[in-house]
Amino acid sequence: MSDEQQIELKTVGFDARFPQQNQTKHCYQSYIDYHKCITVKGEDFAPCKVFWKTYNSLCPSAWIEQWDDQRSNGTFPGNL
Amino acid sequence: MYFYQFTSGHHVATPNMEGIIELHNNVMFYLILILIFVSYVLYSIIKNDSNKIIEFESYIIPEDLLEDGQLRMLDVDASIVVPVDTHIRFIVSSADVLHDFCVPSLGIKIDAAPGRLNQTSALIQREGVYYGQCSELCGVFHSAMPIKVEAVSLYEFIN
Numbered sequence: 704m705s706d707e708q709q710i711e712l713k714t715v716g717f718d719a720r721f722p723q724q725n726q727t728k729h730c731y732q733s734y735i736d737y738h739k740c741i742t743v744k745g746e747d748f749a750p751c752k753v754f755w756k757t758y759n760s761l762c763p764s765a766w767i768e769q770w771d772d773q774r775s776n777g778t779f780p781g782n783l
Numbered sequence: 784m785y786f787y788q789f790t791s792g793h794h795v796a797t798p799n800m801e802g803i804i805e806l807h808n809n810v811m812f813y814l815i816l817i818l819i820f821v822s823y824v825l826y827s828i829i830k831n832d833s834n835k836i837i838e839f840e841s842y843i844i845p846e847d848l849l850e851d852g853q854l855r856m857l858d859v860d861a862s863i864v865v866p867v868d869t870h871i872r873f874i875v876s877s878a879d880v881l882h883d884f885c886v887p888s889l890g891i892k893i894d895a896a897p898g899r900l901n902q903t904s905a906l907i908q909r910e911g912v913y914y915g916q917c918s919e920l921c922g923v924f925h926s927a928m929p930i931k932v933e934a935v936s937l938y939e940f941i942n
Contacts, residue, residue: 712937714872724893726874726900761900763876764838 715757726761731781733757734770738783843927857914862931866940867910875901880922886915886932894919907934 721729737754744751758767773779841861849855865871875884877895885892893903907913917928 712866712869724901724903726902727898730900759836761874763874763900764836765878 715760730758730762730766734762734767735781735783738774742783841931843929854914856927857916857929857931859929859931862912862933864933864935864940865907866937867907867934869906869937871905871907873903873905875903881919882921882928883918884915884930885918886913886930888913888915889932891915892918907932910934910936 718729733754737751740751740754839861841859844858844860846855875893875895877897882895884895889905891905893901911934913932915930917925
């Protein structure tokens with residue numbers, strides 16, 4: 704698990720809100736939560752990083768790019 | 784029945800009480816032993832991730848480009864490399880139609896649906912190469928969508 708290089712392999716832990724096989728909402732929810740978090744707390748607030756790691760782990764990069772484009776256009780389908 | 788408290792801390796000397804004390808000590812011993820094993824097992828569960836996102840596309844090797852020893856309809860140009868003895872989370876989805884991510888030797892068969900993220904996990908205990916094929920009819924090239932999972936040691940994986 705940790706060599707001399709101190710590399711730790713870890714991923715998003717179990718989230719009781721999404722216990723089953725379908726993790727679509729988990730990905731979507733953490734994307735929204737991250738952006739709400741940085742809006743309220745600012746980009747340097749460290750606990751927001753948890754949401755960032757979650758959605759980067761779970762979501763396909765195509766989805767993330769599409770959502771980023773939608774956000775800059777103002778057409779993102781969700782409350783941010 | 785009164786219990787006399789001696790200065791040594793041993794409360795009573797009746798056979799009943801001694802038996803109860805012994806039972807209590809035994810139970811506590813085994814309970815703690817079991818708890819130690821359980822916490823060891825829980826601690827050794829980790830999952831696979833890295834701060835870098837690796838993105839790649841993997842295509843089947845056409846027959847005329849096969850080298851000696853490669854498997855027809857199974858070998859790909861970019862295999863999925865994972866470390867052994869590490870819990871791995873697979874998130875499977877699709878960009879166009881329904882597919883199925885199937886690697887029978889790892890006991891994985893998970894549908895890939897567009898707009899949906901399906902999650903499964905695996906723990907590969909042996910190094911080696913594991914093949915699989917798409918298991919959901921997805922068009923003309925459904926038979927030409929193999930999967931190749933390569934399990935390597937943790938050291939090799941990191942480097």
